[in-house]
Amino acid sequence: MKGRAFFAEGAIGFFNQTDKGSLVPFIKVAVSERIEQAGKISSLPLPIEKAALYGDDDLNSGLFDGVVVANSDNPHAILSVHKMNSNDNKKSFIDLATSLKMSVAFILKENSKEYNIPIDLLLQGVKDGKEVHSSEEVVGFADCNLKLIDIAAGGQKK
Numbered sequence: 001m002k003g004r005a006f007f008a009e010g011a012i013g014f015f016n017q018t019d020k021g022s023l024v025p026f027i028k029v030a031v032s033e034r035i036e037q038a039g040k041i042s043s044l045p046l047p048i049e050k051a052a053l054y055g056d057d058d059l060n061s062g063l064f065d066g067v068v069v070a071n072s073d074n075p076h077a078i079l080s081v082h083k084m085n086s087n088d089n090k091k092s093f094i095d096l097a098t099s100l101k102m103s104v105a106f107i108l109k110e111n112s113k114e115y116n117i118p119i120d121l122l123l124q125g126v127k128d129g130k131e132v133h134s135s136e137e138v139v140g141f142a143d144c145n146l147k148l149i150d151i152a153a154g155g156q157k158k
Contacts, residue, residue: 004033005034006031006033006034006115007032007033007034007043008029008030008031008106009029010027010030010119014026024084025064025082025084025093026079026080026082027051027053027061027080027082029051029052029053029078029104029106030045030074030076030077030078031045031046031048031051031076031106032044032045032046033046040130041129041130041131043126045076046109047076047109047110048078048109049106049112050078050107051104051106051107053103053104053105054102054105054116055096055097055098055102059095060105061093061096063086063088064082064083064084064086064093065083065087066080066082066083067081068080069081101118102118103116103117103118103119104117105117120133121137122134123137124136
């Protein structure tokens, strides 16, 4: 495994559970191996067994009861929905979503080894085989989180 590099892509958010009038937090994680050839970057999707989002002070999505659901757009990704409050009722999923430092942890199916990758909020994407970084990504991430928190705190979809 030495010398390998991974992309861990993910999403954190809330969806409106219309029949109960509440918002439900979710995370989605997909992992790809980063392949660099002839100065170009590409990726190869990898199956994972488990995934979690980590935030400040070891707060992580595993502390919130959750269930993995079917993910039709990427069979290698893990999509899980969670309860809003942690199992000990001391933290809210909002606390996780507003962490100052975040990372994605996952277990590769091929070797059952756990990896933890810090989230690079400056990475905008890959264009023409090259990574593109922008400070605007941090602002976009913060704005998105503030909107999610506002919606989750208000308990209604805007």
